[in-house]
Amino acid sequence: MAISHRIRARYGSRNEEIVAELREAAGAVAPLDPKLVIKRKAAEISTAMALLHGGDWQVQIDHREGLVLVAPRL
Numbered sequence: 001m002a003i004s005h006r007i008r009a010r011y012g013s014r015n016e017e018i019v020a021e022l023r024e025a026a027g028a029v030a031p032l033d034p035k036l037v038i039k040r041k042a043a044e045i046s047t048a049m050a051l052l053h054g055g056d057w058q059v060q061i062d063h064r065e066g067l068v069l070v071a072p073r074l
Contacts, residue, residue, distance in 0.1 A: 038068065045070050 011017040023030065038061060046057040049070060060069040 035063065042068050042070060 011020060039059075042059045042061060046059050049057045049072075053072075056073045058069075058071055058073045060071075061067070
């Protein structure tokens with residue numbers, strides 16, 4: 001297979017490439033998925049609660065109801 005068939009473009013368009021270069025030059029990170037951010041923050045809180053109070057803590061996230069629950073496992 002020729003090398004030209006194995007080369008893939010890093011960006012979908014020239015505009016995406018320009019925005020990526022501007023972010024890199026400014027030292028900014030790419031925006032994260034909000035659901036992933038919520039999941040990570042809830043996990044951080046769960047870990048902090050375990051360190052502070054001991055025990056095993058569970059996390060439940062319901063985006064439909066707008067609920068984030070961090071509670072000890074029973």
